[in-house]
Amino acid sequence: xxxxxxxxxEPDLEILVRQKFRRRxxxxxxxxxxxxxxxxALEQLQTRRDVDMVLSDINMPVMDxxxxxxxxxxxxxxxxxxxxSAYGDMENIRTAMNRGAFDFVTKPIDFDDLELTVTRTLAHxxxxxxxxxxxxxxxxxxxxxxxxARMQAQILPGxxxxxxxxxxGAQMTPAKEVGGDFxxxxxxxxxxxxxxxxxxxxxxxxxxxxxxxxxxxxxxxxMDGLAPAKCLELxxxxxxxxxxxxxxxxxxxxxxxxxxGKLAYCNAGHNPPILRRANGDVSPLxxxxxxxxxxxxxxxxxxxxxxxxxxxxxxxxxxGVTEAFDETGEPYGESALMDVFKRLGSAxxxxxxxxxxxxxxxHTGDAEQHDDITTLVLRRPLD
Amino acid sequence: MDITIEAAAGAEIVxxxxxxxxxxxxxxGEALIGLINGGAKRIVADFEHVDxxxxxxxxxxxxxxxxxxxxxxxxxxxxxxxxxxxVFDISGFGVMFSVFDTRDAALAQS
Numbered sequence: 199x200x201x202x203x204x205x206x207x208e209p210d211l212e213i214l215v216r217q218k219f220r221r222r223x224x225x226x227x228x229x230x231x232x233x234x235x236x237x238x239a240l241e242q243l244q245t246r247r248d249v250d251m252v253l254s255d256i257n258m259p260v261m262d263x264x265x266x267x268x269x270x271x272x273x274x275x276x277x278x279x280x281x282x283s284a285y286g287d288m289e290n291i292r293t294a295m296n297r298g299a300f301d302f303v304t305k306p307i308d309f310d311d312l313e314l315t316v317t318r319t320l321a322h323x324x325x326x327x328x329x330x331x332x333x334x335x336x337x338x339x340x341x342x343x344x345x346x347a348r349m350q351a352q353i354l355p356g357x358x359x360x361x362x363x364x365x366x367g368a369q370m371t372p373a374k375e376v377g378g379d380f381x382x383x384x385x386x387x388x389x390x391x392x393x394x395x396x397x398x399x400x401x402x403x404x405x406x407x408x409x410x411x412x413x414x415x416x417x418x419x420x421m422d423g424l425a426p427a428k429c430l431e432l433x434x435x436x437x438x439x440x441x442x443x444x445x446x447x448x449x450x451x452x453x454x455x456x457x458x459g460k461l462a463y464c465n466a467g468h469n470p471p472i473l474r475r476a477n478g479d480v481s482p483l484x485x486x487x488x489x490x491x492x493x494x495x496x497x498x499x500x501x502x503x504x505x506x507x508x509x510x511x512x513x514x515x516x517x518g519v520t521e522a523f524d525e526t527g528e529p530y531g532e533s534a535l536m537d538v539f540k541r542l543g544s545a546x547x548x549x550x551x552x553x554x555x556x557x558x559x560x561h562t563g564d565a566e567q568h569d570d571i572t573t574l575v576l577r578r579p580l581d
Numbered sequence: 582m583d584i585t586i587e588a589a590a591g592a593e594i595v596x597x598x599x600x601x602x603x604x605x606x607x608x609x610g611e612a613l614i615g616l617i618n619g620g621a622k623r624i625v626a627d628f629e630h631v632d633x634x635x636x637x638x639x640x641x642x643x644x645x646x647x648x649x650x651x652x653x654x655x656x657x658x659x660x661x662x663x664x665x666x667x668v669f670d671i672s673g674f675g676v677m678f679s680v681f682d683t684r685d686a687a688l689a690q691s
Contacts, residue, residue, distance in 0.1 A: 446643070488673055
């Protein structure tokens with residue numbers, strides 16, 4: 199029940215208020231408290247934290263109404279104050295408003311007007327409280343999404359990986375909203391290294407969960423040492439179970455035999471990676487694989503093999519790279535990406551990935567980044 | 582984006598205009614599911630005026646296609662522009678739909 203504290207040194211007002219609002223008081227819709235001056239009001243507010251509104255006279259002994267209103271802000275910032283002033287006393291009304299009063303009524307009090315003012319003030323207060331609650335919920339939700347985004351970034355490999363016959367580096371610039379790109383690389387045994395790039399459909403919490411599941415399945419099946427097509431077939435079957443929302447993930451999975459340079463891969467609905475030969479020739483990898491994972495439970499997958507020679511570099515990327523739009527809506531595009539990749543030559547993989555990310559983000563300029571921008575670079579060193 | 586729905590012989594034609602992306606896909610999804618819940622067996626989605634489709638857009642089409650298939654119906658697409666066609670090609674989800682060059686061709690086949 200809303201509580202209103204009436205502050206006035208004339209005892210008549212208490213009687214009038216009790217009389218005029220008697221129906222609403224009896225119905226339990228309103229509660230009135232009374233104080234003789236500002237000091238007494240503050241004292242009552244110490245014990246009555248639930249007071250919603252203060253209706254205060256201006257001229258009173260001990261502490262006047264204007265001083266009271268000035269102090270209310272510190273004592274109880276959510277309380278709305280309404281002042282009772284002499285008719286036409288604009289100076290005091292203005293002072294009261296400047297100190298944070300919500301409204302005013304004039305003497306002699308017109309009780310219809312007062313009732314209207316009370317109703318309006320309480321309604322305003324209600325709205326304010328709802329807004330505060332929504333804001334708090336929003337802040338809490340944002341915080342959780344930030345945690346989700348951080349966790350997502352943390353499960354990805356943080357450092358480049360290198361060994362005899364291979365070097366891998368990757369870079370990811372997440373969009374504002376928690377999304378679904380991921381990459382991974384791992385040593386299967388002393389002669390084989392697996393590498394993955396993937397893009398989960400959609401954004402937000404559902405995409406983040408689907409991403410975590412896909413990532414874990416890929417890592418587990420990949421470490422089993424399965425051939426790429428077989429690996430994606432099994433992960434697809436697992437992801438298709440109970441997936442009524444048709445969430446899906448495009449995945450490119452490759453396994454490099456580090457001693458020979460034999461690179462086997464399977465592309466499940468992902469953009470074909472770009473191969474840069476030691477002589478500087480660049481071209482997309484032949485598209486061999488199957489549909490993106492998670493939707494077609496009996497899908498079949500093919501794999502291809504490419505001879506990955508010393509000095510060759512492979513660039514894997516997500517569509518956040520080629521579909522990064524600038525302010526005019528122009529996408530970064532595949533041919534620009536191929537040009538940059540060709541020019542970067544055979545630099546260190548992490549440096550290549552970082553440079554491409556920088557170039558793409560420069561392209562977007564002030565336009566908002568809509569999608570995660572992810573690149574993974576695999577290289578076979580010359581010696 | 583806006584959607585117009587018209588009934589043809591044995592099919593509902595859903596013509597989408599604009600971009601099927603994260604922001605607009607839920608509305609398109611509701612329209613499709615609404616038709617399916619209303620008993621539609623065959624839906625022809627006309628993409629003549631669709632210039633862009635994101636993975637979110639693809640997803641609502643997949644949900645509809647799965648639902649229709651489960652009920653013995655099918656989802657047909659027509660008038661895909663090269664960009665939209667490429668999205669279906671890369672993702673490999675073309676096999677989930679019957680794709681036709683024109684609306685008439687999509688309606689003609691039983």
